[in-house]
Structure formats: C-alpha cells, structure tokens
Amino acid sequence: MKKLFGPLAVLAAVLFAVAPFLIANAPYESTMLLIQKIFYFHVPSWIGMYCGLAVAAVASVWYLFKGSKAADRYAVSAAELIVVFGLNGLISGPLWARKAWGVWWQWDVKLTSALLLWLMFVAYLLVRKYGGPGSEKLAAAVAIFGAAVSPFVYVSVNIWRTMHPKTSVVPDIIKNPQGMAAPLLVSMAAFVVLFILLLNLRVALAERQDALDELYLALED
Amino acid sequence: MFVRTALLILRKDFAIEIKTLEIVMTTLFFAVACVLVFSFAFVREGQAPPDAAPAILWIAVAFSGTLALGRTFERERYAETLRALLLAPSPRPALYIGKLLGIVVLLALDELILVPLIAFLFGAPMFGRPLLLAAFLACGTVAFAAVGTLFAAMLMRSRTRDVLLPILLYPITVPVIICGVRGTAALLASPPDEPTATMWLAILFAMDVVFVTLALWTFEPLMSE
Numbered sequence: 530m531k532k533l534f535g536p537l538a539v540l541a542a543v544l545f546a547v548a549p550f551l552i553a554n555a556p557y558e559s560t561m562l563l564i565q566k567i568f569y570f571h572v573p574s575w576i577g578m579y580c581g582l583a584v585a586a587v588a589s590v591w592y593l594f595k596g597s598k599a600a601d602r603y604a605v606s607a608a609e610l611i612v613v614f615g616l617n618g619l620i621s622g623p624l625w626a627r628k629a630w631g632v633w634w635q636w637d638v639k640l641t642s643a644l645l646l647w648l649m650f651v652a653y654l655l656v657r658k659y660g661g662p663g664s665e666k667l668a669a670a671v672a673i674f675g676a677a678v679s680p681f682v683y684v685s686v687n688i689w690r691t692m693h694p695k696t697s698v699v700p701d702i703i704k705n706p707q708g709m710a711a712p713l714l715v716s717m718a719a720f721v722v723l724f725i726l727l728l729n730l731r732v733a734l735a736e737r738q739d740a741l742d743e744l745y746l747a748l749e750d
Numbered sequence: 751m752f753v754r755t756a757l758l759i760l761r762k763d764f765a766i767e768i769k770t771l772e773i774v775m776t777t778l779f780f781a782v783a784c785v786l787v788f789s790f791a792f793v794r795e796g797q798a799p800p801d802a803a804p805a806i807l808w809i810a811v812a813f814s815g816t817l818a819l820g821r822t823f824e825r826e827r828y829a830e831t832l833r834a835l836l837l838a839p840s841p842r843p844a845l846y847i848g849k850l851l852g853i854v855v856l857l858a859l860d861e862l863i864l865v866p867l868i869a870f871l872f873g874a875p876m877f878g879r880p881l882l883l884a885a886f887l888a889c890g891t892v893a894f895a896a897v898g899t900l901f902a903a904m905l906m907r908s909r910t911r912d913v914l915l916p917i918l919l920y921p922i923t924v925p926v927i928i929c930g931v932r933g934t935a936a937l938l939a940s941p942p943d944e945p946t947a948t949m950w951l952a953i954l955f956a957m958d959v960v961f962v963t964l965a966l967w968t969f970e971p972l973m974s975e
Binding site: 645648649667675 | 922
C-alpha cells in the first residue's frame with residue numbers, strides 16, 4: 530500500500546482541485562439555487578463515512594475471529610475516519626437544513642440514523658481510549674453491533690419520521706444528468722480517494738505505534 | 751448439555767439473589783425513582799403530555815436494566831467466578847444464555863411493578879391489550895438484555911466499566927427504545943391501533959433474533975483471552 534501513497538495523493542489533489550470548478554459551473558437547482566451546492570460536499574462526506582463503516586465492520590469481524598493485529602489496525606483507523614467524515618456531514622447537513630428547511634435540525638430518518646451511527650463510533654473510540662487492556666475486542670464487538678444495528682436504526686426511524694429527500698435522489702441525478710452528475714461523481718471520487726489515503730496513513734501510523742510498543746517491551750525484558 | 755448449563759447458571763444467579771434480593775430491590779427502587787423524576791419533569795397542571803406514559807416506561811426499563819447488568823456482573827467479578835465458569839468444560843454460549851435469562855427475569859420483575867405503577871400514575875390504559883403489551887415487554891427486554899449482557903460481560907475486565915456500559919448500550923439500543931415506545935403508544939391509543947403495534951412488534955422480534963444470534967456468535971471469541 531505504501532507504493533500507492535504517492536499516486537493516490539496526486540489523484541486526490543487533482544480531484545479536489547477540479548471539483549470546485551465543476552461545482553461552480555454546475556446548473557442551479559430550481560428551488561434552492563446556490564444553497565444546493567453544499568450537496569456536492571455533504572453527500573460525499575457521508576459516502577466516506579459509509580466506506581469507513583464497511584471497512585470497520587469487516588476488519589472487526591476479521592480481528593475477532595482470526596486474531597489478526599493488522600485487521601485491528603484497519604478497524605481503529607476506519608473508526609476514526611468514520612468520526613471525521615461523519616462530523617463533516619453533521620456540520621454541512623444543518624448548514625444546508627437551516628437554509629432549505631428553515632431549521633438547523635430535524636428528527637428525520639437520515640439525520641437521526643446518521644447521528645446514531647456516528648455516536649456508536651464515538652463510543653467505539655471512547656472504549657479504545659479509556660477501556661484499558663483488552664478493549665480492542667470490546668471495540669470490535671461495538672463495531673460489529675454498530676453495523677448490524679444500522680439497518681434497524683434506519684427502518685425504525687424511517688417509520689418514526691421522514692423529511693429528508695429519498696435515497697433515490699443520488700441515482701436519479703446520475704441517471705438524468707442536467708449537468709449535476711459530473712460534479713457529484715467527481716466530488717464523491719475525491720472523497721473516496723481521500724478516505725483511502727487517510728486510511729493508509731492512519732494504518733501506517735498504527736503499525737509504527739505497535740512496532741514501537743514491541744520494542745519497548747523487548748527493551749524491558 | 752447446552753440447556754442444562756444455561757439453566758444451572760440461571761439457578762445459581764437465582765439462588766444468590768433470593769438470599770438478599772439486593773439487585774431486585776435496588777433496581778426496582780431505581781426504576782420507581784426514574785418514573786417519579788420524569789413525572790416531575792413532564793407533568794404540567796396535573797396533566798402528563800400524551801405519549802408520556804410509554805416513554806417513561808421504556809426509559810425506566812432501560813435505566814434500571816443498565817443498573818441490573820452492572821450489578822450482576824460486579825458480583826461475578828468480585829470472586830472471579832466468571833473466570834471459573836469460563837474455565838469449566840461447558841459450552842460458552844450456554845453461559846451467555848444463562849446470564850441473559852437471569853437479566854430478563856430480573857427486568858420482568860421490574861416491569862411487573864412498573865406497568866401498574868405507570869397505569870396508576872398516568873391513567874394509562876395499560877391493560878387494554880394485555881397479551882400484546884406482554885409481548886412488547888418481552889421482546890424489548892430480550893433485545894436490550896441481549897446486547898447488555900454481552901457488553902457487560904466483556905466490560906468486566908475494564909476499569910471504567912461503570913461509565914462505558916451506558917455509553918455503549920444506549921446508542922446501540924435506540925431502535926429497541928423507538929420500537930418499544932412507538933408500539934406501546936399505539937397500544938395505549940384509544941382505540942388501540944393494533945396494526946401499527948404488531949408492525950413494531952415484528953421489527954422488535956427481528957431485532958431479538960439478530961442480536962441474540964450475533965451475541966452467541968461473538969461471545970466465544972470475545973470472552974477468550
């Protein structure tokens with residue numbers, strides 16, 4: 530993965546440089562006009578978070594059943610990125626909502642379920658930080674349950690309340706391109722590449738931490 | 751073997767508990783205190799807002815459940831008895847089921863007092879559909895306790911277990927609370943809205959299945975050091 534770092538960094542830089550021009554030239558949405566442009570930042574943030582969720586869940590299962598240290602490093606790195614990308618979405622969302630709906634927050638299904646999912650991974654990080662020895666396994670269980678619960682969160686909150694646009698918005702935009710598809714796809718690609726880049730950086734950091742811990746242990750012996 | 755081990759664990763917990771009734775009495779009083787605190791917070795001009803009764807019922811169950819979970823496993827930690835149980839040549843998932851049953855029974859006792867109390871304090875028609883209400887409480891309690899037992903068992907090793915348990919438990923059990931509260935509210939409506947209630951009950955049951963399966967699947971690797 531280390532060899533990929535350079536090309537990925539360049540690719541991310543290019544995508545992030547191109548995206549603003551595409552977004553600026555994208556047509557205005559008919560009712561929200563300029564406000565809607567935050568969409569190109571908001572949706573990719575959540576895409577990044579869901580990438581993190583997938584990595585964290587798979588890596589946690591792998592760690593729990595195979596005992597692989599490397600999988601644990603991926604899990605903790607992905608969990609941190611979930612919190613970062615989720616925070617991005619949780620900040621850009623209310624900013625958009627304030628202008629589009631007139632309120633900062635709505636107890637709507639996507640907001641609520643995203644918030645809960647985000648909270649679960651904040652809890653994950655708290656467990657890892659304050660859980661003491663052996664907390665890696667506990668954290669893995671949190672990630673697995675977090676992933677398993679997320680569909681239920683979605684379904685239950687969906688019936689409870691709904692206001693956010695349907696999930697079909699994104700596929701619809703890609704199917705009927707009125708000039709919005711290209712900036713959206715580029716923004717999403719930029720965030721996904723950024724996610725992969727940050728994940729690799731964080732995993733490399735975790736590897737060094739683990740190596741350092743082993744060296745300390747060896748020194749004491 | 752599996753069922754016998756689980757029932758033996760349940761019997762052991764029951765035998766310890768029946769001597770002092772410590773966990774039953776303390777969690778029960780805590781649940782009643784919760785109900786009162788929420789009553790003082792919500793009731794205005796002698797009237798509780800509509801839907802307050804199911805909300806308070808489920809909050810009281812969740813809070814006192816957390817307390818019961820902490821206490822039950824504190825007892826196992828005290829003399830390292832859980833380690834002894836784990837060393838015994840018995841199927842580990844059976845240990846989990848035994849502990850889970852213990853928690854469910856404890857919470858069921860809580861609910862036996864809570865439901866009439868809330869019916870009495872809020873004038874809620876809790877007993878209009880007793881079977882459906884019992885099904886709700888059973889499914890909700892199992893879902894909550896299934897997650898709670900797993901995490902409480904694992905947190906025993908952690909120094910900060912008291913604070914980490916609720917931190918982990920509440921975000922994960924939010925869908926349980928939503929299903930419980932909305933479903934019970936549908937039952938308490940006049941006339942009772944049975945189709946809505948059964949829909950919530952179905953979701954709750956699906957969660958039971960997923961949580962218990964997942965916990966049984968992960969208990970073994972989680973508890974081995």
